[in-house]
Amino acid sequence: MRHIYISILSLLCTVLSFSQKNINPLLSKDVAAQEKWVDSVYNSMSLKEKVGQLYMVQVMSNLDAQSKIKVVKGIKEHHIGGIIYSNGGPYRQAKLNNELQALSKLPMLIGMDAEWGLSMRLDSTYAFPWNMTLGAIKDNKLVEQTGKQIGEHCKRLGVHFNFAPVVDINTNPKNPIIGNRSFGESRDDVTQKALAFMKGMQGSGVLANAKHFPGHGDTDQDSHKTLPTIHFDEKRIDSVELYPYKQLIKAGLSSVMVAHLNVPSLEAKENSPSSLSHHIVTDILKNQLGFQGLIFTDALTMKGAADFDETSDIDLAAFKAGNDVMLMSEDVGIGTSKIIEAYKKGDISESRLAYSVKKILQAKYKVGLHNYKPVAIADLSKDLNRLKDDVLNEELFENAITIVKNEGDLLPLRDLETKTIAYIELGDDSGIPFFNALKKFGKVHALQGDSLEDLKNKLQVYNTVIIGFHRSNANPWKAYEFSEEQLEWIDSIAETHKVILNVFVKPYALSDLKRIDNIESIVVSYQNSKTAQEKSAQILFGALPSKGHLPVSVGDYFTKFSGIYTNELKRLSYTIPERVGMSSEKLKKVDSLVNYAIKNEMTPGVQLLIARKGKVIYNKNFGKHTYEGKEKIGFDDIYDVASLTKILATLPLLMELEEQGVVSLDTKLSEILPEYKGSNKENITLKAMLSHYARLRPWEPFYYNTLDLETKKPSPKYYRAKRSAEFNIEVSKNLFLRTDYQDSIPKIIRESELLDRLKYRYSDFPYYILKEFIEYHYDRTLEQLTEAHFYEPLGANYTMYNPYHKISSKKIVPTEIDDYYRYQKVHGYVHDMGAAMQNGIGGHAGVFSNANDVAKIMQMYLQKGYYGGKRFLKPETIDKFNTCYFCSEDNRRGVGFDKPQLEDDGPTCGCISMTSFGHSGFTGTYAWADPEEEIVYVFLANRTYPRAGKNLLLRENIRTEIQRFIYEAIVD
Structure with missing residues (x-):
């Protein structure tokens, strides 16, 4: 009994400690005015309107007429509290958003998945590097600036919540859904970068969201398709997976997204999603961690939740677990009716409903919806694709690209009069920007071969070979592995030539190499974007220094934070006028x-x-x-x-x-x-x-x-x-x-x-x-x-x-x-x-x-x-x-x-x-x-x-x- 008493007392002290340290992140500067507005709105609402505030539904700006009717019905009949926009374009979304907001009695909270910018969902918008690329950067001020500028884009488009940053610690190289979306495998580094990103974004007036609670980094399954299991004990989860949340909550994190995970050490009920677990959402997130911000479920249409036994009760279960916002419910009508029914039965108290609804209203006030203004259409494209974004994007890749091996100081390339350089492109995506950039520095010839033997015959007159491995940059989930044939070609060419292997994918690709002792230099450029390719070429020739380090370990070859730093050789580099104090506009x-x-x-x-x-x-x-x-x-x-x-x-x-x-x-x-x-x-x-x-x-x-x-x-x-x-x-x-x-x-x-x-x-x-x-x-x-x-x-x-x-x-x-x-x-x-x-x-x-x-x-x-x-x-x-x-x-x-x-x-x-x-x-x-x-x-x-x-x-x-x-x- 004494042991139980001490445990309870310890837990109570922990809760009180967190409660004292962590203030409500949804409070505005003028708390009195905010409270008055929240109470006034809440008291004027019907039960159905209050329950409707708990829902954020998915809308695509390229939606068809039938889908639009459904959304309008959700606004008018179910009084939904928010929209999460998905695929489409910025102009279409802005116009649609203005139209839908005009239909809503109370302005809606607008959310988006814009982890690396609006381009995660929208065409014609800006794409910043993925988190794994940011994880290779030592200067977290650059990560903070990234959060800030993504936040500015969101705000300009009328988006109030960005479901970012991802704070999952990617300790599993085979993770199919996180991977590039994670800052890396180091608990502390992920935390520091997430803090920087959050600070930048919330500083721009857009509310952040840490995901995927309690931690989706160490799994080899995708919760969009199944219910992944996290096998670690409670102590490990507390010290690793929960660590970023603790630090972000202390720093004023606005919201958390709860994942659909099976975590036996935290939830006794077998195969029950964490998003529906009262212990995980309320006991741990709210009470133990003292979190007072908004709690979102992950999308309730995902298989990790949708396969729950009592499908029609998912929304109700999620609300009872302690979530505030039901994200992308399969059926808002059924979900709201179930919650209303439970309220009338007394299964849900007025105080419980008021707790979540008032938090949502607090968020609405904080982002300015008490004084709502439509999204301005004029100059929208210009405002979402700025020169300052180009400047930052260049700086990010310049600081991320990592040299992990450099035998004999081959890089940066010197003494060009002694070099005969061939470039070989591998992969299923284009390396043209890389090759064109290489040619600006010296005589580099692109070679192809019908077979390995044919290629090696052509390579006889060259003493240095640059191999670029290029795979799709369309999204972070695209395939990144080498084929067996490609691995064989690399190994064989490296036997007879000095080789610089440059991979424009995530670092894990290197773990498949047959060997690395015969490869002189290995460079990780992380992504196959035009900027990554051009900056990488400049680093190879010493026009730029190498500054990056690996955010993850790579098999038996490289440990996290590996990185060889090189100085520039004072060759011309290539950038935009604003980087050197000149005006692109004036140069027109x-x-x-x-x-x-x-x-x-x-x-x-x-x-x-x-x-x-x-x-x-x-x-x-x-x-x-x-x-x-x-x-x-x-x-x-x-x-x-x-x-x-x-x-x-x-x-x-x-x-x-x-x-x-x-x-x-x-x-x-x-x-x-x-x-x-x-x-x-x-x-x-x-x-x-x-x-x-x-x-x-x-x-x-x-x-x-x-x-x-x-x-x-x-x-x-x-x-x-x-x-x-x-x-x-x-x-x-x-x-x-x-x-x-x-x-x-x-x-x-x-x-x-x-x-x-x-x-x-x-x-x-x-x-x-x-x-x-x-x-x-x-x-x-x-x-x-x-x-x-x-x-x-x-x-x-x-x-x-x-x-x-x-x-x-x-x-x-x-x-x-x-x-x-x-x-x-x-x-x-x-x-x-x-x-x-x-x-x-x-x-x-x-x-x-x-x-x-x-x-x-x-x-x-x-x-x-x-x-x-x-x-x-x-x-x-x-x-x-x-x-x-x-x-x-x-x-x-x-x-x-x-x-x-x-x-x-x-x-x-x-x-x-x-x-x-x-x-x-x-x-x-x-x-x-x-x-x-x-x-x-x-x-x-x-x-x-x-x-x-x-x-x-x-x-x-x-x-x-x-x-x-x-x-x-x-x-x-």
Whole structure:
């Protein structure tokens, strides 16, 4: 007896303790006004109206006419207290909700399952990551923000209760219904993340709901289909499954959803659902845990409850057990009549009915239904899909993606010049965003094989293989496992290659691997969304650091919280303008101006890229390759960048030589090229020459002297239609210049007259001269040197000379229909005539590239010579060449780099810092970098097509006006 007395006393103390600590979470700030409204409404209601408040029925916004009649009947005849909306769309739901609320005498509580956002149920709404993904994030402030923004979406759509967060602790990897919906297997981590989520959501004015009480995490059955059994003893359940509820209740949790589970240690009646258990709902949840918020049943249509022996008495049993709200009853009419009958018999007291109904009314007051307003339809889609949601979504995946194995520090990928990378896509969903993102960083080829043997034959020329495992991202319950064939392929490929396995599913998939000792790197990206794929690619290449850790254990391979953290390598990453203090809305002016230029035939198409603070925030393509064609501009199309070649090829090679002490800025031409001794140029310094302050002539039409004087077409003396040893310089398709003519160009330059007086005068001659010197010094061509020294290690695999024999012509934007020299469409061959006569490899022109690659090189300059984990140039070298040495002589130029204007006219918008630098090209190209605002701007065009005559881009200042818009878009 003494033992029983002590137990009762202990339980009483526990109840009193919780009662003292836990206040009613449904109370508003003005308790007196709330109480007055609740009492007034309650006292005015009939018995049937009071019982009707206990019901929340399911409604789909895409419901048919018959279903709508049933809902309207529930509102008018049964006075239902709430609606839980399911499938449909936001506009349809908003309109339907306004219509149904208008029919209800008392405004209804609106609930939804929006665990990862409204998109759990509605099309055209936002999807945040699933809880398992959030569980991989260490910073719980991000989880809190997720709850807040989901709450904001719910509130905007007139939803008062979100049935979230799921607080089930997923200790069973085979759990078919929780899994990805859980924050993980750690009791404490699940609790902390649930607290953060709840705090964020309730802070936005939407009431939270912890589910599925008393804990659905350790079961291998789905309560939608059967009644799962929880086999643990009471002590285990109290210390693990109930722990999150205890903490959330203390923190002001608004509601709890009770699951349909068979828990023998808590309910003596055999196979009785926990949702109908008085001991579980009342004794434990209400009394022992001291919970005073609303208690919802899980859906009463689920098999876990619907198979209860006394089907017609389910609602009554649930109410007697202590639940306040009957969710999705199979028949509201029968259910309400049973409860009313029990009330009249005295089986249900007035105080019991008033207890639940008044709590419901308290909730209604707290969410503002005492002053109900319809959902505003205007701007609904915009408000439910905000830029701030994109910002958060990116941050969540950046913080979640987890590297769990990284043998030999393979990740992030470095030394790209040594890597030959293949990508293999496995799974039944698309990995296209992942592959496209990988290609932004280096040369990655997608491979497929009819068989494992066929694939391995194709892989022989590659030393690194990225395997992406992609399965459906439609919902958290989709299949995630590897097939036996896929496991065999992974194991076999890993035997012969360095493998990076990246799984875009929940971590449990890794437990099926045959072995992991032969796999160098394993990455868990959790979901197959576009954002997850793009961010994962950036982490692989070190554009972003790896921050995530596993929220669950994975078989014998990895324990919970496993995670290898990597640093970024200062490669360009990709995000949205708001992440770097810029406005997407203001940047729309850029779109308008580019479209204006294309419409007015200033150029057939444009590639345009803007980066700030090391992040590409605008990367768009406009128009087509040609006005008359159908080929739209793509990200991997390349342009003839014309004079950008000077700073993308020749200049960085010269900077290297200056660092090595081979030359200095004061080196004279006669010192690097003996042929210049005794010439009128022997004392010209590199500094003066590259500052365009050396009296050099602007250019020379070298091609003109090779034309027939009468026809003005290529002379047979200098050209042939077929290649031979004597005619081996390919100036265009089926047109070959005499091999020995290359010696004539340097001679013409050496012997050319100087201008009459010293002043700033732009000239291509310096780069002809430097080409001659650099190639002589290394005994290699500029093409070979730039690829080895810069393009390959930078991952600038779209940057090249003479693309016509390297890539498909469909990926090369044509530059002109030549009617003065080559008399054909210039397509894949350099536009500049002088560079063409140097076999396409000029120091002043000849490079082809896309905007992304040009940005890499400009970013390398901006980062003082560092990029991708590699130092290409010293900071002091960048500074030395990015200096205007002759500004006092009205010459704005740096050494090789163009600089902002000194007065009114010049190459920039006039709104940019004097430390900025860049260059422009004849074909319409432009690249500029600003160290002070950390901005890189690249504009690629073929304004020369079909004719190079009128430069309307320059005349109307299109490129510099875009630059102005960029700076106007800075908001920080």
